[in-house]
Amino acid sequence: MSYREPVSDRSSEVTESPKESAEDAAFRAEARAWLEANAELRTGKDDWSLQRHHTDPEALRAYFERCRDWQRTMFEGGYAGISWAQEYGGRGGTSQQARIFKEEMAAFDVTAGFIDSTITMLGAALRFHGSEEQKRHYLPRLLSGEDAWCQLFSEPGAGSDLAGLAARAVRDGDEFVINGQKVWNSMAQAADWGFMVVRTDPDVVKHAGLTFILVDMTSPGIEVRPLVQAHGASHFNEVFFSDVRVPAANVVGEVDDGWAPTRTVMAAESQFIGGGTGDDIAQNLIDIARRVGSDGDPVARQELVDTWVRQKISGWMATTMMLAVRRGEQPPFSGALLKLFMAENRRRSGDLAVRLLGPAATVDVDPDADWAQLQLINRFSISIGGGTTEVGRNNVGERDLGLPRDIRVDRGIPWSEIPRS
Numbered sequence: 001m002s003y004r005e006p007v008s009d010r011s012s013e014v015t016e017s018p019k020e021s022a023e024d025a026a027f028r029a030e031a032r033a034w035l036e037a038n039a040e041l042r043t044g045k046d047d048w049s050l051q052r053h054h055t056d057p058e059a060l061r062a063y064f065e066r067c068r069d070w071q072r073t074m075f076e077g078g079y080a081g082i083s084w085a086q087e088y089g090g091r092g093g094t095s096q097q098a099r100i101f102k103e104e105m106a107a108f109d110v111t112a113g114f115i116d117s118t119i120t121m122l123g124a125a126l127r128f129h130g131s132e133e134q135k136r137h138y139l140p141r142l143l144s145g146e147d148a149w150c151q152l153f154s155e156p157g158a159g160s161d162l163a164g165l166a167a168r169a170v171r172d173g174d175e176f177v178i179n180g181q182k183v184w185n186s187m188a189q190a191a192d193w194g195f196m197v198v199r200t201d202p203d204v205v206k207h208a209g210l211t212f213i214l215v216d217m218t219s220p221g222i223e224v225r226p227l228v229q230a231h232g233a234s235h236f237n238e239v240f241f242s243d244v245r246v247p248a249a250n251v252v253g254e255v256d257d258g259w260a261p262t263r264t265v266m267a268a269e270s271q272f273i274g275g276g277t278g279d280d281i282a283q284n285l286i287d288i289a290r291r292v293g294s295d296g297d298p299v300a301r302q303e304l305v306d307t308w309v310r311q312k313i314s315g316w317m318a319t320t321m322m323l324a325v326r327r328g329e330q331p332p333f334s335g336a337l338l339k340l341f342m343a344e345n346r347r348r349s350g351d352l353a354v355r356l357l358g359p360a361a362t363v364d365v366d367p368d369a370d371w372a373q374l375q376l377i378n379r380f381s382i383s384i385g386g387g388t389t390e391v392g393r394n395n396v397g398e399r400d401l402g403l404p405r406d407i408r409v410d411r412g413i414p415w416s417e418i419p420r421s
């Protein structure tokens with residue numbers, strides 16, 4: 001039994017499409033033909049597009065650059081930013097076409113990796129809050145992968161409470177001078193640019209004195225320190241800023257009104273994570289169970305079916321949301337709900353991957369063990385990244401269930417007067 005069957009004919013199992021119009025069917029055929037001409041079909045364990053934990057920094061960098069190359073190939077072929085306006089480098093198509101392309105691409109051994117998430121996040125911030133000049137300059141470079149970006153939001157004292165952040169930017173003529181520290185910045189070691197939120201006015205309430213600014217990562221005074229994770233790879237970094245000078249023209253939106261683009265990024269990030277990776281995790285687990293002879297085990301069978309059912313439900317939820325958005329209607333549930341559900345699914349499937357393989361999951365270095373280790377160690381990435389599950393539940397409780405608001409001891413107090421360690 002192969003580690004992974006070719007997925008060419010089963011992407012629809014993960015996200016089922018609604019009945020397609022003739023135009024959409026024609027677009028699907030065109031996209032498929034382009035992909036066949038430009039990419040190889042996925043075959044299994046040797047696929048480079050499978051997410052792995054590269055412990056060698058050179059290998060990680062090479063993987064990142066390969067993802068960037070694929071982004072450039074899609075851009076040149078007219079398949080990047082499918083629903084974005086043409087003047088910003090997009091195709092001028094529909095969000096349904098964007099989804100069709102994603103479904104078709106899932107059958108091929110290609111990925112834009114982390115770059116895809118930054119296109120979603122920064123793309124949303126620039127399109128909603130950027131000046132016309134910023135959109136025309138940055139969006140095509142973002143879509144083509146010419147500029148690779150990182151998110152510079154979290155700080156040692158500000159994650160869930162992001163608006164409490166302390167990195168300071170002080171105006172000096174046509175520039176801002178930035179000092180402070182960010183942390184957990186994915187792939188900052190490979191990024192050309194960062195989108196950052198900084199404090200420009202400490203004497204107003206915490207959400208009011210923030211500014212969203214674009215920073216050239218080669219600017220003097222920036223130090224990027226990779227953080228080594230449990231599996232030996234360095235996806236995250238600490239980034240230190242010492243008197244870093246950034247043109248005031250790089251501010252997105254208004255000075256002191258950076259919370260608006262920041263919220264746009266967080267909403268786009270949450271939606272991106274909720275959309276899943278397209279990986280057929282349930283099928284991978286079933287393949288492993290067959291290989292190790294656990295598919296007849298009564299407990300393993302219960303858990304395999306549970307994983308499959310959950311994956312089906314999250315696929316249907318994602319489709320329901322997409323259809324509502326397409327019809328211009330309010331989705332029947334919030335994006336936060338989908339992310340909460342996915343986070344729980346990922347936790348369960350990570351645990352199951354390791355239970356199926358037993359000790360081999362942690363000591364072997366074959367592709368099954370490699371994949372299982374990644375599922376185990378990364379199983380909390382969705383429940384922490386882009387906002388934690390606990391904070392997500394608070395938000396759903398307040399907005400959807402009308403529960404009393406979470407305790408906020410700093411309400412109405414200027415940021416500079418809030419006690420901090």
Ligand SMILES: Cc1cc2nc3c(=O)[nH]c(=O)nc-3n(C[C@H](O)[C@H](O)[C@H](O)COP(=O)(O)OP(=O)(O)OC[C@H]3O[C@@H](n4cnc5c(N)ncnc54)[C@H](O)[C@@H]3O)c2cc1C
Pocket residue numbers: 150151152153154155156158159160161182183184185186187380381382384385386387388389390391394406
């Ligand atoms: C895979 C991944 C990628 C990431 N990438 C980036 C990136 O590129 N750029 C970036 O800036 N950051 C990034 N982050 C950081 C991420 O945004 C933060 O880890 C997250 O916002 C949580 O903040 P924190 O780690 O400071 O935890 P804290 O906010 O300190 O939370 C600690 C614990 O307290 C709980 N908690 C906090 N407040 C409440 C509350 N009000 N009610 C109930 N429980 C609460 C939390 O749920 C959590 O369990 C990434 C994180 C992950 C896991």
